[in-house]
Amino acid sequence: MxxxxxxxxxxxxxxxxxxxxxxxxxxxxxxxxxxxxxxxxxxxxxxxxxxxxxVRFCSNCYNISDTEICEICASPKRDRSLVCVVEDIRDVMAIENTSQFNGLYHVLGGKISPMEGVGPQELNIAPLIDKAKGGEIKELIFALSPTMEGDTTNFYMYKRLEGLDIRTSTIARGIAVGDELEYADEVTLGRSILNRIPFEGSLKS
Amino acid sequence: MxxxxxxxxxxxxxxxxxxxxxxxxxxxxxxxxxxxxxxxxxxxxxxxxxxxxxVRFCSNCYNISDTEICEICASPKRDRSLVCVVEDIRDVMAIENTSQFNGLYHVLGGKISPMEGVGPQELNIAPLIDKAKGGEIKELIFALSPTMEGDTTNFYMYKRLEGLDIRTSTIARGIAVGDELEYADEVTLGRSILNRIPFEGSLKS
CATH class of the missing domain: 1.10.8.420 (RecR Domain 1)
Structure with a gap:
């Protein structure tokens, strides 16, 4: 031009x-x-x-915050034994919008991606391990996107947490609410059958 | 959010x-x-x-310019009797890219659009009429987009220019080069038949 x-x-x-x-x-x-x-x-x-x-980042969860400790981490109503590990602040906002989660967050700032030159040391993984060793956390929920990079990051964190008395979980993969079965991709559909849940469990929402 | x-x-x-x-x-x-x-x-x-x-606008053609008179208006190689009237600077860039036009431009800054509260006095129409009265211009090419607002603006300028010894033209409407006839809309196809050109004319490009 x-x-x-x-x-x-x-x-x-x-x-x-x-x-x-x-x-x-x-x-x-x-x-x-x-x-x-x-x-x-x-x-x-x-x-x-x-x-x-x-710009400042919460010194506990690395979410963007105007204060030293963000509102979520500072709230006394939050369950401090449950921590949801997410990629970035947009995921925090998305999960907060569901009103289904009452724990704290930990923002990694990305996913491990050798292709883009992002290794574990570029992410906030070390502080997470330190927090986990503190003993307050009982369960970590890995809520990264289900891509190869996300799975790699999950596995790396899982390995680093070995030996600690902490439960780890990932968010459920399956058919989205309102989706038609016939249009779901094979991998998702296959996993949703393998990881089926008791019918009573599906009634609460 | x-x-x-x-x-x-x-x-x-x-x-x-x-x-x-x-x-x-x-x-x-x-x-x-x-x-x-x-x-x-x-x-x-x-x-x-x-x-x-x-930001400054060329005091002759109202194109964005870092100098009082833009490069195009200042160039001695340009035909000053031929002026192409366009909506905004993007149209100037598009026409310049074709290397098919050697005249000057006049940038209106928009189209007459009562719906958006844009009347003739919001546009650079008055300076165009003044320039036209100066006597140097022999032909004005209306190169606005072929929408209702563009046609209205064309007609308004045409009316204001009545009585002056200036030829007015619009850019040719027709089937785009490389397009398939069957996919062209009816209005365009209809006009391209009405405004057909001698075959010899289509050979030069």
Whole structure:
């Protein structure tokens, strides 16, 4: 693309560095900002800078937090013996939305992925093991996505936890509520039969 | 969505004000920035602010430009008697990419759209009429998108230009090069038959 303005070219280039934003979309977004009052651009760039420069992570669960300890970890109503291990803050938000979980979280910050150069030391796995050795935790729920990287990460954590008196579990894989059987993939359907649950168990929700 | 951090919520909100960016996408983009070095966020917000605060428009054609007169308007190689009227800067870039046009442009900044509260006075139509009255322009090409708003804008400009010794034209509508006839919509196919061109004319490209 040939730009008539160097400033415009710069802004479009930086915008297109965001994931899933190509040059054309970036140009559309930047031109939109130009049509809006200057305050909107100021608010956008200000809020991004402020977040990036003052962002803090809860020192217990590594969730993004404005305080030293996040609200969930600080709450006395939460079951501190149950910890759900997730990939990032979006998973915390998704699980919180279900209102079905009353324990604490531990945010790993990613999955082990040799292809992308992410090893165990890039993730918050060591603090998790330390926490587990503390003795307060009775059960760890591995709630990573069911991909090869997720399974690898689960297995690595499982191995590191060996010898500790802690139950480990993963979230149930199976047919999604409301899904048609015939459209489910074979692996999911196969697992949902292997890991079938007593009918009485399916009645509570 | 429940955010664990007010700063994060702010940044996601401002990001989601951009067109086509929902809350979920905004969250993904913001979390991506958090994983990158702080310099990337600084460059993004800096380039946006700089563009927004120092943006200038060519005083002749209203294209975005870093100088008083844009490169195209300043070029002595351009045919100043031929002016292509477009909606915004993206259209200038698209037409420039074809290398088929050697005249100047005039950027309206939008189309007349009563639904969105855009009337002729919100667009750069008055300066176009003034330029037309100057006598240098021999032909105006209306290159707006073939929608109801585009046609309305074309007709409005056409009416305002009445009495002036200027030819007006619109870009050709027809079957796109490489398209299959059977998949073309009726209106386009119908017009392409009505506005058929001598076969010799189709040989030059």
């Amino acid at each position: 040939d730009f008539s303005s160097k400033l415009l070219e710069n802004a479009v280039y930086e915008m297109s560095q965001l994931p899933g934003i190509g040059k054309r979309t970036a140009l559309r977004l930047v031109l939109h900002l130009l049509k809006q009052p200057a305050e909107q651009t100021a608010r956008l760039s200000g809020s991004l800078e402020q977040l990036r420069n003052t | 429940d955010f664990s951090s007010k700063l994060l919520e702010n940044a996601v909100y401002e990001m989601s004000q951009l067109p086509g960016i929902g809350k979920r996408t905004a969250l993904r983009l913001v979390l991506h920035l958090l994983k990158q070095p702080a310099e990337q966020t600084a460059r993004l917000s800096g380039s946006l602010e700089q563009l927004r605060n120092t």
